[in-house]
Amino acid sequence: MDEPIYRMLGLCMKAGRLLSGNEQVSEGLKKGQGVLLIVTEDSSPRTKDEYTKAAGRFHISCRLFGEKERLGQALGKGVRTAALITDKGFGRAIAEKIDHRKS
Numbered sequence: 001m002d003e004p005i006y007r008m009l010g011l012c013m014k015a016g017r018l019l020s021g022n023e024q025v026s027e028g029l030k031k032g033q034g035v036l037l038i039v040t041e042d043s044s045p046r047t048k049d050e051y052t053k054a055a056g057r058f059h060i061s062c063r064l065f066g067e068k069e070r071l072g073q074a075l076g077k078g079v080r081t082a083a084l085i086t087d088k089g090f091g092r093a094i095a096e097k098i099d100h101r102k103s
Contacts, residue, residue: 017087036091
């Protein structure tokens with residue numbers, strides 16, 4: 001059920017429209033580059049809280065989705081707790097997929 005979302009995130013990464021890793025995500029948030037912040041559901045409560053507050057501070061939509069290991073695999077990286085999508089089209093499509101999986 002979540003596989004199409006992971007594939008879309010991987011495609012977004014290949015297209016150069018996604019930042020991952022703490023430093024990249026933090027810098028992207030500060031620069032206002034993001035349109036959607038994905039934070040993994042298995043992140044620590046503190047990490048989730050920090051990222052969701054940062055997204056709110058910079059007026060960026062945020063969703064909790066997935067697992068750290070699977071997100072890293074989808075992006076061709078190591079374990080990742082967050083990803084920042086910088087493209088409006090990708091951001092909208094991924095947010096919709098995440099929102100509809102819960103229904």
